[in-house]
Amino acid sequence: MSKVPGHVTELVALTADPVPQVRAAAALGLGRQGDEAVPIEPLVALCSDPDAEVRRRAVNALDRLAAAGPSVAASFVQLVGDAELRSRPVVLGWLVRSQVPVPAESLVPLFGGDDPLLWGAAGSLLRLLPEADAVFADLVRTATGEVRRRALDMLAGPTAGIAGMGVGAGPEAREAARRRLWDPEPRVVRALLTALEAETEPGARNVLFRALAAHRVPEAVAPAAAWLADPQCGPAAAAALAGAGTVEAVDLLRQVATGAGPQRGDVRAAAVDLLRRFLGAPGSQRVEVRAAAIRELGAAGGVADAELLFGLLDAPDEPVRLAAVGGLGAFFERFDGDLFGRLERWRAERVPGALVPPGADDPAVRELARRSAERLTRMLTGDVENADTYHDALWHIPQVRPLLPALLEDPEGRVRSTALHLAERFGEMDFTGRLRFLNDAHPDVRMGAALSFLRVAEERKLTSAERDTLRPHLERGQDDTDYYVRTCTAKALTHLDHAG
Known part of the structure; x- marks a missing residue:
């Protein structure tokens, strides 16, 4: 019965059976009920069962049913310290995906363990806490060996794992994340300074x-x-x-x-x-x-x-x-x-003593940006070996826009490649211009154009006529000498096929 759908009522009744093997089988069966409406509360209750195998079956069933909600979260938080539970990685993975805060005192012992499935998830859950860097700094100061190294690795990426710092986060989430980072809890500051002193x-x-x-x-x-x-x-x-x-x-x-x-x-x-x-x-x-x-x-x-x-x-x-x-x-x-x-x-x-930054509309800022764009583009054309450095600086200077057409015609391929990236960045590149660079003599330029077309194709921002015009160019890209051009054009072709 535990393997056959359609027995939810009978299985729920068996979750209260006095025999642990029966309760475990009932939990297993509830997790296999497919599209049947399975109540999760009996399974949540089994997560506190005295028998470790029953708890394991209940956890696995809840995970298989994609169960969610406060009761599941509370139950899984309690199971973090359950050393007898063989499915603790499932519990921790669910908590990480759901971004459920777990007390640091429950996670630190796992962070120092040998099982990467446990200490890796524990590190991710610690990062959710406002006091995370205080915990890692204390471990840097007091721990040795592998635990100290892990703590240093976590401190080396202080923005990783903070909700709102990832790609796709909305403006409100990004602002909240940045405020959390720039306004740390006092114990974070104390712990970092104490660790630094020692x-x-x-x-x-x-x-x-x-x-x-x-x-x-x-x-x-x-x-x-x-x-x-x-x-x-x-x-x-x-x-x-x-x-x-x-x-x-x-x-x-x-x-x-x-x-x-x-x-x-x-x-x-x-x-x-x-x-x-x-x-x-x-x-x-x-x-x-x-x-x-x-x-x-x-x-x-x-x-x-x-x-x-x-x-x-x-x-x-x-x-x-x-x-x-x-x-x-x-x-x-x-x-x-x-x-x-x-x-x-x-x-x-x-912050007492902090400098007040100028505004983006400050005339002095705008004038300096104009002069900087002119100067950096001249330096770019004369110092191609350091093109990436000029690219990274110009990426934040919109005043480079009127200078891009000349750079796109520069005889140096790396200059054209840099200009193409900047033109895409500031919205100065249309379909026809991008198509021309797909056949450029320099592989970096072709790669930039292919990558741009891939993004456009993924977002389905091409008309039917544009897709028909683009297709033979992408097909020729399959014979390109550059591996990355071949890869991007192949992926773009796949998206064109799906769009068609």
């Missing part, structure tokens, strides 16, 4: 600095200043200063970026010692730390700092010059849509 390994110290940067912790300024001149930890310390975003933090970045002395009377005396050590470091180390400070200055500074970066585009040292390009990209990224800028202003109102 840390002796440069790699782990860098992870902690970058976690502090992600949470934009103002209290990170003092430890970051102490390590900013260090060749191994300086770049991560610079990121923590940029995340803090206070007047003092930006002053420190500016000092290292320019090699100038302290510019404000309120900068602590430690900054003077920092600068002295920085200037006395070997040349290669000094350039690397300076480049990091330059990039991060764009992420935290104001218009005057961005103008400073613009001036560094003439620097003779390539690392400094490219860092200035990256810094300008980081500066203009803050105006890429209104969400980020609004959140920065929200934070500046709450």
Whole structure:
């Protein structure tokens, strides 16, 4: 009977049988009832059964029936610590998919276990908690071996697993996620700072600095200043200063970026010692730390700092010059849509000493963006080897639009490829233009066009006439010398067939 649909009533009655083997068989049968309406409460009750096999069968049945709701969630949370339950991976997988918060004290023992199905899911569930990074920081400080490594891996991705940070999240979810990240619980800040103070390994110290940067912790300024001149930890310390975003933090970045002395009377005396050590470091180390400070200055500074970066585009040292390009990209990224800028202003109102960022409509910002677009496109055409760096910066500068037609005709393939990506980004590429680049001489350009057509085909945004025009070009792409062009055109053809 347990294997045959149509016996829901009899099976439900058997869930109260005094014999555990019968209860287990009843749970198994309820999970196999197919399209029959199966009440889940008897199965939820069996999740608390004294017999471990009954609990396992009940869990599996609920999972097979795709059961959901508060009672299932509450029951599965209770089962997280059930060491006798062989189907705990099923429980944890359901909780991860449903994004159900589970107390940290139930998850930490699993995170330190040997079964990857358990500790992996436990890590994902810990990430759902506001105090997640406090838990991981404490483990970095107190644990050893594999547990410490796992905790460091989790801290290295502080946005992973936070609802609203993923692709496809709506504006409200993205804003809530960013507010959670930038306004961490006090225990997160304390745990990260305590772990940083006790840390002796440069790699782990860098992870902690970058976690502090992600949470934009103002209290990170003092430890970051102490390590900013260090060749191994300086770049991560610079990121923590940029995340803090206070007047003092930006002053420190500016000092290292320019090699100038302290510019404000309120900068602590430690900054003077920092600068002295920085200037006395070997040349290669000094350039690397300076480049990091330059990039991060764009992420935290104001218009005057961005103008400073613009001036560094003439620097003779390539690392400094490219860092200035990256810094300008980081500066203009803050105006890429209104969400980020609004959140920065929200934070500046709450954090003492935080710099108030300029608005996207500030005439000085717009004029600098125009000049930056012109300058960076000239640099792109003359420095093709670093095309990706210019691409990443221009990605956040809409003022590049009028310059794209000339770049699309540039004799260098990587320049045309970069221009094509930017044209797609800013809506400057139509069907006919994209079709022309599908037959370009450079594989990167053909790849960009093929990928764009694949996205358009997936979204079914082509008319019947456009599909007919595109098809022979995609078919010719099957003989392309580039593997990725062949792959994208084949996938696009499949979508055309489905659309037809």
